[in-house]
Amino acid sequence: MLHASHLWLIPALPLLAAAVGAAAPRTARRLPVALALGAIIGSFLLSLAALAGALAAPAAKLTANFTWFWAGSTAVRLGWLLDPLGALMSVLVCGVSVLVFIFSTAYLRDDPRLGRFFTCLSLFVAAMLGLLVANSLLLLLVCWELVGLASYLLIGFWFERPAAAAAAKKAFITTRLGDLGFLLGLLWLFHATGSSLFYDGGAGVLEGGALERLAATTLPGGWTAATGIGLLLFAGAVGKSGQFPLHVWLPDAMEGPTPVSALIHAATMVAAGVFLVARVFPLMAADQGLGGVPVHALTAVAVIGSVTALLGALLAVAQTDIKRVLAYSTVSQLGYMMLAVGVGAWEAAVFHLITHACFKALLFLGSGSVIHAAHHEQDARRLGGLATRMRFTYVTFLLGTGALIGLPLVFSGFWSKEAVLHAAELWPVSHLPFLAGLAGVVLTAFYMTRLVSETFLGRARGDGAAHAHESPRAMTLSLAVLAVASVAAGWIGTPAWPWLQSQLTGAPVAAHGLGEGLGLMILSTVLVGAGIAAGGWMYAHSPRADDRAPDPLARRFPGVFAALVARLWIDEFYAATVGRLLRGAAALAAWLERWVWGGLVSLTGRVAETTGEVNRAIDEDGLNTGFDRASDGLRDAAQRYSRAQTGEVQGYLRAVVVGLAVLALLLVWGGIR
Amino acid sequence: MSPLHLCLALSAALFCTGLVAVLIRGNAILVLLGVELMLNAANLNFLAFWRFGPGGGEAGLVFVLFSIAVAAAEAAVGMALVIAVHRHLRSIRIADANRLKG
């Protein structure tokens, strides 16, 4: 049993390991590894103790708060929070981390920067654990940013590859967009309630008084403050958890080493968004009972979640890179979790989060095992026939697949997805999330069947696959443990024995047996079967002959397939809209700038030029470089501005005098006495 | 028009003359002169307010004495900098000093 005031020990251990590892000389390669492993195992034991403490009183929010500093008369307070949600997540994060760490020792054995890798991983785990036990939105944000930083470092770990460096930048910038919302939400919340603590013996922001006030404050347009803050915080979650429309960074993030993909971009960090929304669920739900509110925060969550669930599954269908298939699958599954939170069943979301962490980590590590064995070949078109050469990896990968697509009764994914769908079915507002979820079930079964068939069945279609052999013991050990977890993790939350749900909510949830959801279970089983059958018919039945043969799906539906390969042109859409907008703003800015300088004379010329500029921008079609184009547009604007600084000091002085005149006019107009 | 207003009008005219010199003269030394004119316009203000204004005490007068000293120091530094630029560019045209930009 761990007391709340000692919770800080859990993140402190890996943090210490990261600090010592960073300071260690480059020659001591084994030291950071040993430290990181020792620290994470220590944290794992501590989180087990914390879980025991939390489960002893699941309804109580055990906190340990302290004043960090005074800013004027306002105290900024931080604290730790011990409740089943945080404790369970800590156990999960530590557990998966232990396995991924062990896996990495073998996977990166020959990398010269092994020590640095483990230092970064430890930093990541420390920040992630800090995020989980924080009792303050501010502390959570600090950890949130640190998690992002560690992710940035790890995606770009192989910085010699330009793609890795670009992906790291894209991930960082895209998630920052969401973080902007988070920060605004935090400031607003702090402004409105004067506290950033979640629970503070009745004075926290997630407790009665503050929630009532937030729900009672209305903004223009009928929105409540709770809705506004909830939506802003959700924006942060959208960025971190790869939800539509900010999902574009997650597939690119697969440029990082595979263990990183498994730990950070599948099991833990990307789930932080879901965790955040689950953590502030009382705030998100505060406006639920009110009439006359145009948008409920949770409705937006449900909509975004269902769009993402469907979109991710669709995009996964046409990918050929193993890790990218899994990445889009992660996007889709995160969509399911958000959907569950949105329809009010946050405990189902956390359930799915836990099972997903197990089986997606398994799948990623399995793909890592394949990539390792096939000499860094990760294009499924050039793999194939690995089932016989890598029997152990194949079997565990199959188990993970079964969990992901939700094969009935045995696998964990079946139970958690059933919980999500069950909640979506009962949602009074709309049936669309439910239908999107069902469609996603078919697609999931389809693309996973495709992936397994292409990778493991048929003949080897490339040198890497032809000479592959089973991975070393440290890797298969992790696979084995995760495979067991992928199957068994579902048993803690079945309808017959909803232990997890009742612990999370702190109130007993009635077991309703298998009877109530039986129809749904049969339906989803049928859908899974249909997906497997379609995938098997297209891919397993008649596998590709060689790596250049067209995709069977492309032969049948060329138009659809092309659209999916192009990822529905979402990246291009950003280039065409955001990039254009910025360029328009640039033209406008340039016009304003020169007007100050050159006076009215050049006004007409500039207007003509601006229209020309806009015209050209409209004519130019087929932008194709994606999100990065947006930053180019920004750079353009900057260069135009920059040219205004001509180097002539009298030009500067003229600008200064014009500025002064404007200032004086404003002051006189404002009516200074 | 009271003496105060006359003085204020004169100082405003002086200030504007200085400002215009700063803005349009090409010769660095004339620009320096413009800055001095602006400072002196302010000094004239102080004197006028001290003599005709509502104030009490000798604050305005003292201020002027100090600011003349400051203006002298400023002129010295300014001339030194003009000479430094001249050493490199062989020119005292302000517009020639345009290496730094962007």
Add this chain to the structure above:
Amino acid sequence: MSTDYALLFRALLPEALLTATALLVIGLDLAWGPGRSRGSRLQMAVGAGLLGLVAAALVVWQDGSQGTVWAGNLRLDLLAVAVRLGVLGLAALSLLGLTGARASDQPAEYVGLALLATVGFLQMAVAQNLLLAFLALELASLSLYVLAGYDRGRPESAEAALKYFLQGGVSAALLLFGFSLLYGITGRIDLTGISVALAAHSDASLGAVAVGMVLAAFGFKAAVAPFHPWAPDVYQGAPPMSAALIASASKLAGLAFFWRILWSGLGSLSATSSLTGGAGGGWVPVLAAMCAVSLLLGNLVALAQVSVRRLLAYSAIGHAGALGLGLLAAGEVGPGPMFYYAATYGLASVGAFACLALLERAGDGDRIEDLAGLRRRSPLIAACLAVFVLSLAGIPPLAGFFGKFVVFAAALRIDGLGHPAGWVALLAIAMSALALYYYLILLKQAWIADDARARGRVDVPPAAALGLVLAAALLLVLGAFPALLLGRF
């Protein structure tokens, strides 16, 4: 009367110590320097200068805050003590950085001038009277003009100094003219008297012109748009440690200076208005608009820069917007957030310029590509630069993040979005996301890109290394324990 003078002497003892040190440094160099190497003359000058700064800091620390001195003309309150200590510390760090910069042929005079500029900064922090304020500002400015043009070998340095001087001269003239109008309206030159008289007086146009001119001078000092154009040229052309002093200590002192004039002196003109019935008016919305323009312009133009120093300059213009925001909020919540921001920003700037000085001495250009491979060439510089740049970018847990946090929180606390400062704070938050992009470009070059030209290691003298590590460590400590500064206000 005699006790009053004793108190005055005590209050001005730090300034006296520094002036004496400056003279001593120059005298020692004249007596001892001829025939010795530049390096040893520089070490002597820096050593003596550091002793003087430490002694002055000890005196300031010992005396603590004493209220007003000398018939209310000097104000030694908490902010004054904090700013004085901050200015002394930043000046000491830039002297340490000087040992890693390319040696000039007259090191002693450089140190002497830097000390005299510091005297000006110290006075700016305490002046409660227009005349003293003007003298302090001019002492600091005139020293800085010369420091900016100190590198006689480079035409850029002379050009930067001339540009700085011309804009500084115009802004000084504007400020003096504004002061003369304030004197005319109120008949007083002490800030307390001015604020009392202004509250009882009404003269629309003159007051507006006076306030406008004071704001313009503030804009110049802090590089707030549209009074910013000197900044990029000076940051690029001046010797790096002069630029460091201009970017750090000068801004910190200037902020304290204008906080006194604008809030203690012109506070009654801040927002109220008789003509528009209480809505808008006053200098607060105007300053807010300046800050907004500054934030936009600085951060946007920084994206296009290829020179590291110009990039820092435009980012400084962006930061000046946030500093101005702190100044706005200071009227409501006190100067704590503003001071914290300015001090930590100054630390990061001095550190970054010290890094650039070291690179310049090693013969590098100041293009962003020239940072490539820094990680291998000098891990110490690369690591410290990362701390400084990340702090400027506002990444927690470095001090820069809390600077932003407390200033934005303070601005939002005035009246949420009901006050212009709230909107500017939102803009500032958005801009800090944008700023991250160009800061990351710097770090990417230093940490990730490989050096195509395979240049050798960068040599770091021990004193310069000490300065770098001190600044980086302070940023970390102040970030982890903001209460060390914030808790005192």
